[in-house]
Amino acid sequence: MILGSINPAVLMAALMVAATPILLAAIGELVVEKAGVLNLGVEGMMIMGACLGFIVAVNTGSPVLGFIGAAFAGMALSLLFALLTQALMTNQVASGLALTLFGLGLTALLGQKYVGITPPRTPKLDLGPLSEIPFLGRAFFSHDIVIYLTIVLVAAVWWFLKYSRAGMILRAVGENHDAAHALGYHVKRVRTLAIMFGGACAGLGGAYLSLIRVPQWTEGMTVGAGWIALALVVFASWRPWRALAGAYLFGGVVVLQLNLQAAGVKIPVEYLSMSPYLITIAVLVFISSGKARGSSNAPGSLNRPFHASS
């Protein structure tokens, strides 16, 4: 084994790249769940973002427009979910699944002509002397702007949920929708907005996969990233900074696993590539077993439909 050939700075840099797509999707879903809605369609919204973002970027030559397109694509699909669960009072679990199945099918159709194309490159952010610092420069300061914006987004969501008035209304709606309704808050409007935010974030996460991380379009390319993002929200016990820590932890596992593959460890690739899923399950078990702190932090009205009776 040639573990010595793995450069820790490169590893750290790759880890951040691997973590960003699921972090984006997870931070969006965290807000959705904080509003009391369980949207299992993250995988579908991510793949929509990956596909539409790719198509827009290739056709316009601009990754920025690609990301914007991806956010709108994810949001469009999430609006469908909002229509179903908020206006038509459908079962959230079934609707989320429908979203995922539909998204996977639709993108396979839309992206057909785009397989094998290379998207326009997203430039690295020029941080000047910072990226010259030994180790730290390579690890933390030589990335594309999306990685940094994602961290800013985590901070913004944290601030929004904790300190802003709108964030408190959102949390109230998620904790007890009947009480929030009695106080005069528009439960469905708040939830719809949260769902749209979640969709946009999932779309961005998908676009990060197809435009930066891979970068290519292939059918079903999210391979469960959306589900891992859902697990990440539970792991984070609905706290934004913990989602960041969890995503980076997860990114570390993915990157280490890929490096072991490349280093030619005597374990078949198929078994190594299982590890992200197995570790996600293990972490879920650990969190939900109640030994860890914050396991009962789930929003009170999560996955309960709201229908104003009066």
Add this chain to the structure above:
Amino acid sequence: MIRLEKRKEPSKFWRIANPFLAVLLTMIAGGIMFAMLGKDPITAIRLIFFDPIFSETFGSYSRPQLLIKSAPLILIAVGLAIGFKANVWNIGAEGQYIIGALFGAGVALAFFPAPGWYIFPLMVIAGAFGGFLWAMIPAILKTRFNTNEILVSLLLVYVAERILAAMALGLMRNPDIAGFPGSRDLRRYEAAHNAELIAGTGIHWGVVAAMIAVIFAYAMMTRHMLGYHVQLAGQAPRAARFGGVSPARLVVICLGISGALAGLAGMFEVSGPGGQVRIEFASGYGFTAIIVAFLGRLNPIGIVLAGLLLGLTYIGGELGQMMLQLPGAAIQVFQGMLLFFLLALDFQTNYRIRLTQGARI
């Protein structure tokens, strides 16, 4: 102004009518989609929904295919529906299907090339057991550690897919053909072959198993205490707990049944129509079966009809690819749309639209 009013009782009429309406709407929306793809919508819809059965030219080929495609869907969906009724969400049937196939094929390959009447029954048991075991992982994690069964069962699909690849490339690879992934062809191994029972009908043991499962599920849900407990736990979990229904037991039973049935479906597929353990063996039956379960109203009889319909779209999709160069993914979109329309229409089962005068106070 318009507002929704919750019905005291879900409307029986709409419960039955909605699946048909959803199919109709899907055909219309699908036709629009095909038109946008530059195909003649009427021809495409006819090709998918009618020609596999009624066409003179392909009918003789595709009619038997109907049972071959529908049987695994029905077998899996019947099991899933029991769980869905009790609010136990096994959405990882695809994984249980794969593991069942691997267990079944494993038995066959271990005995190869010995003849023996007992080999196929052993494969059946192994297949069911494999699916059962794979479903027990989320079940036990749920009952022991309260881990969300939706996420675990789904994540295990990806693990199962990788085990499948590892098996096709490693342990189960056919040693006689060097360089190609994939196991021996079980169709060429008589003792393990899940052959057509009546020539030209497509009926194999999987079809028989699906029929038995439907009858058993029907009897259980309508006549047996367990079926009553399942319904009770789904509709009134608190009441069920006071009534002495153990939620943990129910989780294990529901996941166990659906896992075993999905495993069986995988085993019948790998020993018959599929033929061998290959990387591309999994074809999404486990996910489509979720749609079948909902479209069939979680009712065994309804599931038979829904399974036949979605089986039909698989064949129709293949025909469409051949005849009209329709993209294969179009069928997936179709299936997704079907579920959307069904869910959307169902609001009128539980709610009624009321027009009220003036603003609400």
